[in-house]
Amino acid sequence: MQLCKVHIEGFTADEKEVLDMMFFHPYDKLEEYDGKLIMNYGSGEVCPGTNDFKEDCRNCRYVPFVVRKILRRQENFIFGEKPEA
Amino acid sequence: MVAEFWNIPKGLISVFYVFAFATVIIFVLGFWDKMRIWSKGMDVDHELKGMGPAGLIWLSIIKFFSPDCLLAKRLFPRSFIRGLMLVGIMWGFTLLFLGTVGRSVNYYMFQFLDGGVWLLFSLLLDIAGVVVLVGTGFGLYRKYIGKPERMVKSTQDGILLSLLFLVIFSGFLVEGIRLAALNPPAADWSPIGFAFGGVVKALFEAKVLSALYIGIWTIHFLFAFSFIAYIPFSKYEHIFASQISAYLFGNKWKEKEIPSDWVFTEEIKRRRDERLKQ
Amino acid sequence: MTEKPFDFMEGLTKKELIELDSCTRCNECLAWCPIQDVTDDRDASPPARIHAYKDFVERTHTLKGKLFSSGKVTAEELKSFKDSLWKCALCGTCGEVCTVGIDTKKLWWSVRRKLKESEVGCPEPLEKGPLQNYHKFRSPFPFPLGGKYKIWLPDDIELADKAEIGYYEGCGCTWDSPQMAEGAVRLLSSVGPFTMLDPDQSWCCGFPQLTGSGEWSIMAELVNHMVKAIADKGIKQFVISCPMCLDIVKYLWPYFYGEELPFEPLAIVELLAEWAEEGKLKFTKQIEETVTYHDPCAMARPFMGKPIIDAPRELLGTIPGIKLVDMDRHGKLSRCCGGAGGMRAVNSDVSANIAKELFLEAKRTGADTMLTNCPPCYLNLATRTHAAPNSVVEEWRNYDDPLKINDITQYLAALL
Numbered sequence: 037m038q039l040c041k042v043h044i045e046g047f048t049a050d051e052k053e054v055l056d057m058m059f060f061h062p063y064d065k066l067e068e069y070d071g072k073l074i075m076n077y078g079s080g081e082v083c084p085g086t087n088d089f090k091e092d093c094r095n096c097r098y099v100p101f102v103v104r105k106i107l108r109r110q111e112n113f114i115f116g117e118k119p120e121a
Numbered sequence: 122m123v124a125e126f127w128n129i130p131k132g133l134i135s136v137f138y139v140f141a142f143a144t145v146i147i148f149v150l151g152f153w154d155k156m157r158i159w160s161k162g163m164d165v166d167h168e169l170k171g172m173g174p175a176g177l178i179w180l181s182i183i184k185f186f187s188p189d190c191l192l193a194k195r196l197f198p199r200s201f202i203r204g205l206m207l208v209g210i211m212w213g214f215t216l217l218f219l220g221t222v223g224r225s226v227n228y229y230m231f232q233f234l235d236g237g238v239w240l241l242f243s244l245l246l247d248i249a250g251v252v253v254l255v256g257t258g259f260g261l262y263r264k265y266i267g268k269p270e271r272m273v274k275s276t277q278d279g280i281l282l283s284l285l286f287l288v289i290f291s292g293f294l295v296e297g298i299r300l301a302a303l304n305p306p307a308a309d310w311s312p313i314g315f316a317f318g319g320v321v322k323a324l325f326e327a328k329v330l331s332a333l334y335i336g337i338w339t340i341h342f343l344f345a346f347s348f349i350a351y352i353p354f355s356k357y358e359h360i361f362a363s364q365i366s367a368y369l370f371g372n373k374w375k376e377k378e379i380p381s382d383w384v385f386t387e388e389i390k391r392r393r394d395e396r397l398k399q
Numbered sequence: 400m401t402e403k404p405f406d407f408m409e410g411l412t413k414k415e416l417i418e419l420d421s422c423t424r425c426n427e428c429l430a431w432c433p434i435q436d437v438t439d440d441r442d443a444s445p446p447a448r449i450h451a452y453k454d455f456v457e458r459t460h461t462l463k464g465k466l467f468s469s470g471k472v473t474a475e476e477l478k479s480f481k482d483s484l485w486k487c488a489l490c491g492t493c494g495e496v497c498t499v500g501i502d503t504k505k506l507w508w509s510v511r512r513k514l515k516e517s518e519v520g521c522p523e524p525l526e527k528g529p530l531q532n533y534h535k536f537r538s539p540f541p542f543p544l545g546g547k548y549k550i551w552l553p554d555d556i557e558l559a560d561k562a563e564i565g566y567y568e569g570c571g572c573t574w575d576s577p578q579m580a581e582g583a584v585r586l587l588s589s590v591g592p593f594t595m596l597d598p599d600q601s602w603c604c605g606f607p608q609l610t611g612s613g614e615w616s617i618m619a620e621l622v623n624h625m626v627k628a629i630a631d632k633g634i635k636q637f638v639i640s641c642p643m644c645l646d647i648v649k650y651l652w653p654y655f656y657g658e659e660l661p662f663e664p665l666a667i668v669e670l671l672a673e674w675a676e677e678g679k680l681k682f683t684k685q686i687e688e689t690v691t692y693h694d695p696c697a698m699a700r701p702f703m704g705k706p707i708i709d710a711p712r713e714l715l716g717t718i719p720g721i722k723l724v725d726m727d728r729h730g731k732l733s734r735c736c737g738g739a740g741g742m743r744a745v746n747s748d749v750s751a752n753i754a755k756e757l758f759l760e761a762k763r764t765g766a767d768t769m770l771t772n773c774p775p776c777y778l779n780l781a782t783r784t785h786a787a788p789n790s791v792v793e794e795w796r797n798y799d800d801p802l803k804i805n806d807i808t809q810y811l812a813a814l815l
Contacts, residue, residue, distance in 0.1 A: 054549045057542040070598055088803050089813055098781075100577045101551045115489070154462045158406040169413045177413075194520065199427050271429035273446045278421045278424055305758030338803035354463050362420035363499035369414055 152351030515613030565634030569641025582809030650703035655721030695773030738775030
């Protein structure tokens with residue numbers, strides 16, 4: 037089990053629709069800032085970056101496939117809370 | 122020697138018969154009402170298909186004498202001691218019931234309880250009585266002293282258990298006093314009653330005993346009758362119901378072609394039948 | 400004109416009416432009930448519920464009720480009965496341990512259906528959520544079905560247009576535990592071609608409406624649609640990830656369909672166990688781990704079907720390096736995860752606390768990973784109870800736990 041708070045960017049409108057469909061439970065609502073999204077998956081614990089299968093976010097099985105697909109295109113990873121403005 | 126209505130005034134015997142008659146009426150009414158309710162349920166279970174009140178009573182009796190029920194097969198794996206107590210009460214009570222039927226046959230129809238048969242009969246019923254007494258005693262202990270950590274509170278349960286306990290206890294007292302007074306030659310074939318007799322004899326004078334006997338005899342039959350009349354209106358209804366549930370649960374996972382023991386509203390059934398017609 | 404009083408008996412089966420009279424209040428079930436593990440609410444216990452409903456029936460139908468009671472059930476009584484009835488995850492442990500064999504799991508279901516028909520209805524979160532969603536989207540979740548595979552279906556998995564093996568994840572997998580569905584399709588595609596229904600044709604199986612809200616009127620249309628869609632795809636073996644769907648599809652659909660289904664529904668673990676036995680399922684990666692398996696109630700104590708207890712264990716047994724240790728309570732007596740029966744929506748804190756008890760029991764085995772194979776179990780355990788209030792989630796986070804939680808198909812897909 038690995039709970040994550042990864043920032044997602046560069047998604048298409050179609051993908052955004054799927055993401056909204058995916059994260060609708062009260063405790064994993066997506067947070068939006070500057071056109072990016074923060075995933076609050078599960079209770080929102082911050083993941084150290086690799087899961088217990090030693091997989092990084094691009095390959096993390098705990099992350100729904102649609103998120104992995106976006107992450108694979110994405111260059112930077114940011115974890116954790118929204119950066120201070 | 123069978124001693125029916127020993128030392129009981131004629132008037133009281135008439136009262137006894139009135140109460141007995143009323144008890145039977147109440148029991149039959151309540152019981153029949155219950156069976157009527159059962160048979161009004163939706164007729165979808167394979168095992169109960171088409172059964173009316175009489176069929177259900179019959180099934181209940183057959184399943185009562187199945188090993189699953191008589192050996193409390195579902196209770197033993199949960200608790201050995203409780204299984205033992207339940208089997209005790211169940212067997213003891215069945216024996217006492219059959220014993221009473223036997224005595225009635227002996228008294229009203231033809232005499233067969235003589236000599237050796239009577240002695241064995243007395244011994245068996247004494248043992249049955251003491252087993253029920255211990256079983257209900259354990260039940261009361263568990264309910265009021267041992268108390269399982271989690272329990273649904275219910276006054277009715279306490280009343281029912283106490284009533285059953287008191288029926289048997291007063292029964293032994295009555296038997297004891299009679300044995301003490303008559304001192305029949307083979308009294309030790311009713312060891313428990315005899316022991317009760319020994320205790321009362323030591324405590325009271327003979328004159329008091331006679332009056333006491335009538336009092337306790339009255340209490341005994343009142344308790345016994347209220348118990349019987351209460352069965353169809355209380356949770357003791359499980360005497361007739363539980364063996365059927367246990368039997369049906371045992372059948373639950375046997376693969377069936379179409380699971381029919383589901384509940385369907387008329388609307389669903391209608392739409393389903395329409396589809397089948399197409 | 401007086402309104403016809405609500406009939407508490409109409410539609411209950413003979414068996415259920417007998418069961419109401421069978422309870423001896425021996426209190427055995429209370430020792431096993433997950434609700435009783437985490438609350439002191441004795442009114443939300445099987446004997447109390449049976450007693451209450453039996454009383455409703457007696458009051459309105461029997462001689463005793465007509466002579467000695469008002470013959471009516473008040474709205475307050477119904478309301479408090481409803482609270483008790485929905486404070487239950489329908490795990491069925493009470494029926495399994497019942498000393499007189501009351502099939503409680505089905506009884507609660509039927510009684511829920513009755514209450515749904517009555518003036519008090521089902522709890523609001525279930526009425527407003529899953530039920531309304533179903534009428535709008537044909538799934539208990541508030542989204543159109545068309546996009547559902549996009550959540551979890553990997554791009555590299557090829558679906559056959561028609562195939563003998565058809566996969567159905569169940570909406571719980573898609574929206575609650577998409578990882579389960581992804582693992583399953585990876586395993587299936589590693590062996591041979593398979594197909595899935597078109598997403599907008601892949602409706603709900605009916606389970607959440609039936610058990611959660613007690614709504615039965617939707618079934619005929621649903622089953623007819625689904626059976627046709629499945630047959631159109633040429634599916635012979637209909638492989639299902641969600642055990643609750645399986646129970647409904649395998650044992651309830653035929654009734655509504657009116658005849659034998661033209662395909663064989665089976666659990667994904669059953670098919671995988673069979674394949675593993677035949678050597679069709681090949682893993683390339685090695686693993687050295689101690690795992691424990693949590694039997695979901697829908698598999699260990701299904702409403703209708705046969706328990707599926709051995710298949711997942713046989714499957715795990717074929718993989719060298721995996722050591723299986725069982726929890727004290729496993730198989731037919733496995734603990735409840737607290738996730739089903741509408742509990743997460745109606746009593747989320749109770750649901751989370753029940754999940755915690757299961758988690759602690761799994762920890763006691765000393766296993767590295769707890770595996771399971773059911774969307775609510777996975778959701779309630781692995782993601783630590785989405786819907787739980789902060790106070791409970793807070794406590795979860797403070798556990799120092801080396802125990803990982805995973806779905807069996809996702810776990811095995813990692814070894815491909």
